[in-house]
Amino acid sequence: MSREELFEKAAQSIVDANKDAAVEIAKKAIEEGIDPVDMINNGFSEGMSRCGELFDTGEMFLPELIVASDAMVAAINVLEQAMPVDSRTEKLGVAVIGTIEGDVHDIGKGIVATMLRVYGFEVHDLGRDVPIKAFVEKAKEVNADIVGSSALMTTTQVGQKALEEALKQAGLRDKVKTMVGGAVVTQRWADKIGSDLYAENATEAVMKLKELFG
Amino acid sequence: MKKYLTRMGDGQRVEMTADEMMKDFELGTQDAARRGKIDPLTQEDLNYLLEIFTDTNKIVSVEPGNEVVLTHDIGTLRLMGDQCNSGVGIPLSRIQGIGVHERAFAADTFELGHIDYSFKPVKPIISMEQQEMETAQLSAIIPLFYGAMPNLGLYYRPDGPFGNPSDLMPLGKIQEAREAQEEAVEHAIRDMIYISEKMFLAGADGINFDTTGAAGDTDMKATLHAVEHLKKHTDLSVEVGMAGEFVLGIHGALEYDGVRLAGLYPHQQVKLVEKAGADIFGPVVNTNTGKSMAWNLARAVTFIKACVEAANIPIHVNVGMGVGGIPVFETPCIDSVTRASKAMVEVAKVDGL
Amino acid sequence: MGVGDPFGMPVAHGMAAGMGGIRTAGDLVARMQMTRKMRIKEAKAYVAEKLKVSPADLSNEHVMREIREELDLGIITAVPGCAKGIEAKARIAELLGIEINSVKRLKDKIAF
Secondary structure, three states, X not given: OOHHHHHHHHHHHHHOOOHHHHHXXXXXXXXOOOOHHHHHHHHHHHHHHHHHHHHHOOOOOHHHHHHXXXXXXXXXXXXXXXXXXXXXXXXXXXXXXXXXXXXXOOHHHHHHHHHHHHOOOEEEEOOOOEOXXXXXXXXXXXXXXXXXXXXXXXXXXXXXXXXXHHHHHOOOOOOOEEEEEOOOOOHHHHHHHOOOEEOOOHHHHHHHHHHHHO | OOEEEEEEOOOOEEEEEHHHHHHHHHHHHHHHHHHHOOOOXXXXXXXXXXXXXXXXXXXXXXXXXXXXXXXXXXXXXXXXXXXXXXXXOOOOOHHHHHHHHHHOOOOOOEEEXXXXXXXXXXXHHHHHXXXXXXXXXXXXXXXXXXXEEOOHHHHEOOOOOEOOHHHHHHHOOHHHHHHHHHHHHHHHHHHHHHHHHHHHHOOOOEEEXXXXXXXXXXXXXXXXXXXXXXXXXXXXXXXXXXOOOOOOOOOOOOEEOOEEOOOOOHHHHHHHHHHHOOOEEEOOOEOOOOOEXXXXXXXXXXXXXXXXXXXXXXXXXXXXXXXXXXXXXXXXXXXXXXHHHHHHHHOOOOOXX | OOOOOOHXXXXXXXHHHEOOHHHOOHHHHHHHHHHHOOOHHHHHHHHHHHHOOOXXXXXXXXXXXXXXXXXXXXXXXXXXXOXXXXXXXXXXXXXXXXXXXXXXXXXXXXXX
16 A cells, blocks of 8 residues: 555544544555655544544534544554654643633533644643633643633623733733633634634634644 | 715624625625525526616615515514514513504414524413403404424423433434434424414414524424324414424424425425425525625525525515524614515515515 | 624614514515525515505515504504504514414413
8 A cells, every 4th residue: 555545544534433443444554654644644534634624514513523533543643653752743832721600501602622632732721701810820730722711791801801810910921822712702803812723613613723833 | 986875794883896796796696506506597587686786775675566475474473572682672462462463563463482482491381372362352453472492492401301412412322312312303293282282372463483404404304294183183373484494404304295304495495394384484594694685685595586486386485584584683674674675575476574 | 793883783774774664664675585595586575565555665664654554563662552562563563464473372372
């Protein structure tokens, strides 16, 4: 089997969320002496990218995305055995994420958290109705790179501004990138409160963070 | 080249040339066509959109004779509620609010809705809602729906008895998450039927299932089954309004009438809504705040035109803040709102808004 | 339609594209959509035929005001003696040949 064929099969195994196939292809790649990093970048990661596109267009759904991510992790675990320790894949960043206090809408935030995990971030999801203080404490505790907050309502949106202030007061603002999202949140709002990133949806959130941390 | 005032999807005013707008119309319609696997707008449609956008008057309108019926979501909350429902905080009763809509806003139809605007919290106070509907029916001439959101989110912890898929799925507990959703569906169907039947007994003309699909495919499944029951057992008119342009697959495998619900776009959603027996369908297309209104409206009209063509029942497109090509902004920009109105009626050919 | 402050959303849409409620024949056309699943053209044609006007007249205030007064279907302004609420709906049900839930319940209750 050619390298290109293996790459394609690897990508397809992720799109199919087929863990067994992904592991088999990873083993085959090692047997054939293909660079594991190439195999991850051109095969399995390509598969995850395709999953992201399918999710964005409503052709792949949350449970499938999670199973696809499991398949990806299993394949990478196999490939990592054949990689020098210093070149093993590492998490892209540590994210603390939650829905602002007073807001119980967390479906969108949950999708963002899941997508970030799928794409290699360590995610600490604080859930819904999260006090500002809890974001700050968690960010300190896990040495976060990203603090993401979601607000569905204009009445809770103001909490995102308060979070920016609280991070400044805790001396964390320069150490983390802040990201805001939610139905009523816009780029203009992100600019106004000084947030680093705004994303229209989960796919865009991942793309923007991958660009920053990838 | 002459520049025209228009808006971005977040409401900011920008100036664009006719060529720039046409380019965005093309990109917007192509995006909808690609996602929905539907036809893009014709050149004639795009030219008409350009006419609407290059009209230098602040307000535009449909031609006389082209007017359509308006149905309303969120009931009187927009008058006495807080900003969450775009409410303006006037201390009115709901009966007074209905009167204001009928006699001051010349609404064609209206709805009574509870402050929480979800079915589940109405159950324990159903007598109060019935009483309010009975009183409203005595004084109103226009048809009155009872409106609420299926809002399956209220059936998951911490608000309800079932495990929360948002908590379970990231832990890899996909089967458990799915089972929790399936249980929630059963309870939601029961609640929605109970409340709707009680409102029927109180004289309601119809039930408006608003923001169906907000909690994903479970929301849609519960709604369709409730609608099916109501149309078999009552004479209620039923309107099903959506929450987003495609049904989110939070469960992912739920079906209605053998069709997988997750991922359905408006022209596919309407076929199941019809099958369930609903009388009016309210499709939604979300606004992208980073794109121009030209891009957004062309995209929205493309989805809705395909839905209108596929439908056998009246289509009342959702045109509120952040949907149907209208910018996401709390104080809707009138130029944008009226342009969306005209385009939806005269290009997408909707039966109502 | 969806959310938005009263002036910015329902009033703006109403001015741009609305039938006009009881100022014209908006409620009547709505009732045909709701009870018979009629598309807009069909619903307008049905109501127009019942009122013996053209479909375009259904949103013409000048025509509809007179018709509503003559048939006592309820009008937008407050005029003593004109049908209000359920009384107007009873006439509308008869005119359109449809059942209106609240009217039927009232009739059932007061039938001796």
